[in-house]
Structures are given as C-alpha cells and as structure tokens.
Amino acid sequence: MFLTHPRDFANLHRDLDRFLADFWSPRTAPAAPDVRLEVLENADGYQVRAELPGVKAKDLTVEVVDDVLHLKGSRDLDLPEGAIARRRERTMRSFERSLRFPVNLDARKVEASLEHGILTVDVPKAEEAKPRKIKVRTR
Amino acid sequence: MNCNVPATTTSSRSGTAVAPRPVRPATDVVEYDDRFDVTLDVPGVRADDLDIQFDGDRLWVRGQTRQEIPEGFERVRNEQLASSYEHSLDIGNQVDVSKIDAHMDDGVLTLTLPKHESAQKRSISVKVRGP
Numbered sequence: 001m002f003l004t005h006p007r008d009f010a011n012l013h014r015d016l017d018r019f020l021a022d023f024w025s026p027r028t029a030p031a032a033p034d035v036r037l038e039v040l041e042n043a044d045g046y047q048v049r050a051e052l053p054g055v056k057a058k059d060l061t062v063e064v065v066d067d068v069l070h071l072k073g074s075r076d077l078d079l080p081e082g083a084i085a086r087r088r089e090r091t092m093r094s095f096e097r098s099l100r101f102p103v104n105l106d107a108r109k110v111e112a113s114l115e116h117g118i119l120t121v122d123v124p125k126a127e128e129a130k131p132r133k134i135k136v137r138t139r
Numbered sequence: 140m141n142c143n144v145p146a147t148t149t150s151s152r153s154g155t156a157v158a159p160r161p162v163r164p165a166t167d168v169v170e171y172d173d174r175f176d177v178t179l180d181v182p183g184v185r186a187d188d189l190d191i192q193f194d195g196d197r198l199w200v201r202g203q204t205r206q207e208i209p210e211g212f213e214r215v216r217n218e219q220l221a222s223s224y225e226h227s228l229d230i231g232n233q234v235d236v237s238k239i240d241a242h243m244d245d246g247v248l249t250l251t252l253p254k255h256e257s258a259q260k261r262s263i264s265v266k267v268r269g270p
Binding site: 036037046084086090091092099118 | 167180209213216220
C-alpha cells in the first residue's frame with residue numbers, strides 16, 4: 001500500500017475491528033483513533049457512542065452491512081480569509097471507523113442521532129441472535 | 140476564583156476506582172485583526188455544563204458530559220470517552236476581557252476574544268505630496 005498523502009495515515013485507523021477479540025484484548029484497538037467510541041450491550045442489542053465534535057448530520061454516513069457498522073464523516077476546518085492560525089490541534093477533518101459485531105444485526109431497525117457532538121447509534125441484534133429462554137417441561 | 144476541579148473522583152471499597160481526570164480538549168487559536176477566536180472540541184458538553192472563568196491571568200474552561208450507561212447495559216468496548224474537560228489559556232494583555240463571548244455548537248466551544256482598541260492593527264494610508 002502506498003501512502004501518498006498524510007491523510008492516508010488517518011485511514012489506517014479504518015480498522016475492521018474483530019469485535020470478539022477486542023473483548024479480551026483491548027490492545028487491538030487503534031493506538032490513537034481519530035474518533036473515540038464506546039460500545040454498550042444488552043440482551044436486545046448494542047449502543048455505539050462516538051465523539052464527533054463539529055460534525056453535521058448531513059456530513060455523516062451510518063451504514064450497516066451484514067454484521068458490520070460503518071461510520072464515516074467529515075467536518076469543515078477551513079479558515080476564513082485574513083485569519084492567522086496561532087495554534088492548530090483540531091486535526092480531525094474526516095474519519096472512518098468500522099465495527100464488526102459478534103452476532104447478526106437487524107439492519108432495518110438501526111437508529112442514529114447526533115447531539116452535542118456525540119453520535120449515538122442503536123443497533124438491535126437480529127431476532128435469532130437474542131437470548132431465548134427455553135421453557136423446561138416437567139412430566 | 141474558584142480553582143476546584145470538578146469532583147470526579149469516586150472511592151470504592153478497594154480504593155482503586157478513580158474516575159478519569161479531565162481531558163484537555165484539542166484547541167485552535169486563530170488571530171484576526173480585531174480578535175482571537177479560540178475553538179475547543181468538547182463533545183458531549185452542553186452549554187449549561189460549561190464553566191468559563193478568567194482569574195486575572197488565565198482563561199479557564201471546564202465542562203462536563205452527561206454520558207451515563209443506561210440501565211441494563213454493560214460497556215463491551217471502551218475508548219475512554221471524555222467525562223470532563225479542563226483547559227486554561229494565557230491570553231496575554233491584548234484581549235479586552237470584558238467583551239469575551241462564548242458559543243457552543245455541536246460539541247464545539249468557540250470563544251471570541253476581542254482585542255483592545257490599542258492592540259488592533261491600524262492601517263493608515265499616508266498621502267504623499269510632491270511636486
């Protein structure tokens with residue numbers, strides 16, 4: 001792979017995280033992801049939260065393909081004319097993260113909201129992936 | 140000035156459970172002829188949960204998020220989202236502190252720091268007389 005532009009380095013974080021493996025070895029997470037996220041789980045599904053300061057909903061794509069959630073977006077950091085940058089630490093212009101889940105997902109019921117710079121994605125598990133209580137019959 | 144860092148430390152029976160320290164937000168400082176704009180990434184913070192103070196020397200910005208784990212959920216992946224932010228800026232003597240303005244949008248805080256009149260660059264055109 002050729003790295004032709006500094007931005008390509010950022011794309012190295014386009015990690016297709018092996019979700020199950022991550023449960024037990026957090027070191028597989030990117031050392032310094034452009035976007036930090038966390039994943040919560042209950043019996044019905046997952047909630048993914050990501051820090052996306054300054055990203056507008058129109059510049060954000062949330063996609064579920066099979067058991068993978070793709071997040072992609074960008075934000076405008078251009079300075080107006082006549083501005084002189086004295087310090088620039090806000091470097092995230094675009095990001096891409098993909099998360100593979102250990103169970104099948106119900107892609108039709110995924111919901112996403114963006115508030116105060118935090119993206120929240122609710123990802124329900126597919127019916128067959130939810131825990132089922134088996135009734136034990138007695139004779 | 141109130142110098143207390145927001146109480147983020149919790150103790151447990153074992154004494155090891157300590158909440159993360161405030162995150163220092165990524166910050167841009169941009170200068171214009173008449174002002175400085177300071178922009179800080181503070182995702183998760185609402186305008187109401189911001190505390191901005193000037194102590195005669197430095198401008199302090201503190202903020203807290205309201206991210207709680209809903210009932211019944213457990214965290215299965217953790218990249219340590221910030222629960223609080225803290226940053227201080229030395230703004231020198233060019234800024235008219237009484238006119239500082241703050242604005243929150245999509246988890247980004249923008250501070251506008253107007254310069255004193257005397258610190259603003261003036262361009263004066265000088266007419267040249269000649270024969």
